[in-house]
Amino acid sequence: MRLRNKPWAVKLVGEHPESVLDRPDPASKIDWSKRFTDISRPLEIEVGSGKGRFITTLAEQHPEKNFVAVELQITAAGIILRTKLEKKLDNLQILCADAANLDSFFSPHSAETIYLNFSDPWPKSRHEKRRLTYKTFLAKYQAILAPHGHLEFKTDNAGLYAYSVLSMNNFGMHFDFVSVDLHHENDEIVTRNIETEYEHKFAAKGNPIYALHADFGVK
Template identity: 75%
Template structure:
């Protein structure tokens, strides 16, 4: 969902280049260790929206580094406001297009990529825009470490079915698959951090679909 432009958010983003990287040079990989000031494991959320998921994750795990990859400047500003309020030094915001993820991160550098409630692009002619289309999966494979993982959640049954098929066709291995995440075992639910959309959809009684997958063969 596209957010309405908020002047304060745009201004805040422009005032904090140390926390928000905008339009990076595609010819040069980003030195994430320099931006974070350490070489802790990196996890990425593609399309962070207002950032509840990624900021909560960063707050819970100070031993890891997190990157919110978000195209909209207003959304980046909302995430930044939370980051500054909570003092999340282990969170960086990258304003850029997910289609360029392989240009923003070096090969074999990322532990987890989170895809939360991505745009389903339901029309067949738009399938190449889906974040689980094979061209995106190929880029995730480059960025992820050998044992890295994709964690995907959606309320859209069609997108979920497509994503399972797309990942299977790509030769991916599924560590976990659920067609009703909020009714899984307690040990699974304890690990789950709800996004804004997830809370809204689940409150209406909609099932939440989820999977964890990697590029390792059995």
């Protein structure tokens, strides 16, 4: 969902280049060692962070890790930034960029986890290549993830979930966890789950949340 433009968010992003990379040139590699206080910490990435409830909560809960929120909309990036500043999350960076260029912004095998939360389903067949679980995107994730790394995916869209399971299976990925009703799994999984803004809204309506965890096997 496209957010209404908020001038304060755009202004805030412009005032904090140390926290937000605003549409960097894909041809230029990003030196993440200059953007995190401790580059030795494990790296996790959320692609399509929206307003950032998931990634900011995760960064707050895990100060021992580094996180990057990848979000195309600058207004959303500003909203994430506001929370980052309020909570003083020095382990969170925001990358305002197109996910199609994801592998240009990260070194090979540098991330432990990539999160895809409530991605745009792009339901029309002619838009298949835009889905974040299409094979070209999966190849980018494979290039970025460490050999032991994995992908975590959540959606309320049954069609996108079915497509993603098939796409990942055809790509040769291994499934560690699959659920067609995440919020009614065992207590440990439900307790560990961090809801996104959309997830909270959809679940409150009684809609099932689909989820899976997968990896690319030994490289």
